[in-house]
Amino acid sequence: MNETIKPCPFCGGAAYLTTNYSARIKRHFVFCKCDICGGQSKAYTSETDPAEGWNNEACDAAIRAWNTRKYDPPEMDEVLLLG
Numbered sequence: 001m002n003e004t005i006k007p008c009p010f011c012g013g014a015a016y017l018t019t020n021y022s023a024r025i026k027r028h029f030v031f032c033k034c035d036i037c038g039g040q041s042k043a044y045t046s047e048t049d050p051a052e053g054w055n056n057e058a059c060d061a062a063i064r065a066w067n068t069r070k071y072d073p074p075e076m077d078e079v080l081l082l083g
Helices: 057-067 077-081
Strands: 017-024 026-035 044-046
Touching: 017 044, 017 057, 044 057
Parallel strands: none
Antiparallel strands: 017 026, 026 044
16 A cells, blocks of 8 residues: 545544455455544455455555545644635
8 A cells, every 4th residue: 555545525533444245255344434524435345354464456445546536625723724
């Protein structure tokens, strides 16, 4: 994982990389998820468990998808000053 995960584009909360495993298709689904509002990126599949290193194509693709946005939300200090 070379890229830093940006804050949530919906609420500004902290986001993290996570995975779910499907035993039926024997694949891991990797995606970024917000700790506060539950927003998440598109899921990408991986044959190997990314939790062992978080450094594969699926992890990089999920982070790129999460970090893609038209504009960054304002910092909390900016919101308080505008309010």
